[in-house]
Amino acid sequence: MKHTVDHLLDGFKRFQHQHFGAEGGVFETLRDGQHPSTLVIGCCDSRVHPPMLMDAAPGEVFTVRNVANLVPPNEPDNPHASVAAALEFAVLSLEVQHVIVLGHSGCGGIRALMQRSTLADSALGRWLRIAEPARRFVCTHHAGVSPERQQALAERAAVLVSLENLLSYPWVSARVEQGLLTLHGWYFDLHSGALWGYDTDARQFVPLVCPLEAAREKHDRTMIAA
Numbered sequence: 001m002k003h004t005v006d007h008l009l010d011g012f013k014r015f016q017h018q019h020f021g022a023e024g025g026v027f028e029t030l031r032d033g034q035h036p037s038t039l040v041i042g043c044c045d046s047r048v049h050p051p052m053l054m055d056a057a058p059g060e061v062f063t064v065r066n067v068a069n070l071v072p073p074n075e076p077d078n079p080h081a082s083v084a085a086a087l088e089f090a091v092l093s094l095e096v097q098h099v100i101v102l103g104h105s106g107c108g109g110i111r112a113l114m115q116r117s118t119l120a121d122s123a124l125g126r127w128l129r130i131a132e133p134a135r136r137f138v139c140t141h142h143a144g145v146s147p148e149r150q151q152a153l154a155e156r157a158a159v160l161v162s163l164e165n166l167l168s169y170p171w172v173s174a175r176v177e178q179g180l181l182t183l184h185g186w187y188f189d190l191h192s193g194a195l196w197g198y199d200t201d202a203r204q205f206v207p208l209v210c211p212l213e214a215a216r217e218k219h220d221r222t223m224i225a226a
Contacts, residue, residue, distance in 0.1 A: 019058075026058055036062040039090040041083070041162065042102040043069040043109065048188060050102055062090045068109030069102055070130045071162035074169045084169070092171055097181060099166060103159040104188040110155045114138075114147070130165070134158040156205055159185040160198065 019025045036059060040050040044065040051061050064086045071083055078084070090096045109128060112118045113135050118125040134157035138150050145153070163185050167173045175181035185198035185205075192211035199206045 030059045034059050034062070034094070036060055036090075036094060037096055038062070038098040038100060039064065039087070039094075039096045040100045040102055041065075041069055041071055041087075043067065043104055043107060045104065045107065047106075047190060048102070048104045053102075053188065062086075062094060062096060064090075067124065067127060068107055068113070068131060068158060069104075069162065070109075070127070070158065071101065071165045072130050073165045087166075087169065088171070091169075091175060091181065095180075098184060099172075099181065100184040100186055101159050101162045101166070102186045102188060103155050105152060105155060105190045107151075107155050107158075110134075110158055111151055113158075114151050114154055131158040131161055134161050156187050156196075156198075159187060163198070 019027050038060070039062045040054075041064045042048060042050045044067055050056075050063050050065075051058075054061065064083060066083060071087070072078075072081070074084065075081065087099075091099070109124075110131065112124065113128045113131055118128065120126075120129075131154070134154050137157050138154045142150055142153055163183055166183055167176065172181065172183075176183060186208065187196040187198075187205055188194075189196070189211070194207060194211040195209040196205040197208040198204070
C-alpha cells in the first residue's frame with residue numbers, strides 16, 4: 001500500500017475549519033505574537049508530542065525537539081547551536097518561567113547510545129555523545145541489571161545530564177538564581193501512562209501523575225509475561 005500525505009492535508013483542513021472558520025478563534029489572539037510561559041525540550045520521537053501530552057493550547061508551550069531530548073553544554077564558538085539558539089530565544093526574548101526536559105521510555109536515541117549501534121563519527125553518533133555521562137553512570141553503577149532496565153535508567157540519567165548542561169548557560173543559571181526561572185526534569189512512561197519528575201531534594205524521580213488503573217494493570221501483565 002502506497003502511503004501518501006493526503007490524510008495529513010485532510011487533517012490540516014479540519015484544523016483550519018476548527019480554528020479559522022469563525023471569529024474569535026484562538027489564533028486571532030496569537031496573530032501578533034506569542035507569550036508562552038514554558039519551554040519544553042522533548043524528543044523528536046513521533047509518539048511523544050509535548051503539547052498533546054500536556055493538553056496545551058497553541059501559544060502555551062514553546063517546544064524544541066531533537067533525538068533523545070538532549071541539551072548540549074554551552075559552547076559559544078559552535079556556529080550551529082540550534083538548541084542553544086532556541087533556548088536563548090525562549091529565556092531572553094520570550095522570558096519563559098519554566099524549562100522542562102521531557103524524557104520518555106523506549107527512546108531510540110538512548111537505545112543506540114547504550115548499544116553503541118551508531119558510528120561514532122556519524123551525525124547521530126556525535127550528537128549522542130552529549131548523553132555519554134548517562135551511559136557511563138548506568139554501566140558503572142547498574143552493571144548487573146538487564147539491558148532493558150539499563151536503558152530505562154539511562155533515559156532518566158540523560159534528562160539529568162541535560163538539566164546540568166542547562167546551567168552551563170550563564171543567562172539560564174542567572175535567572176534560576178534570581179528565582180525567575182525553574183528547571184524541571186520529567187519522564188513519560190509510554191507503557192503505563194505515568195509521568196515522573198526529578199525531585200532535587202530526594203535526588204530521584206518521583207511520580208507526578210500516576211498511571212490510570214487500566215494502564216497499570218496492562219503494564220503489570222506485560223512485565224509478568226516478560
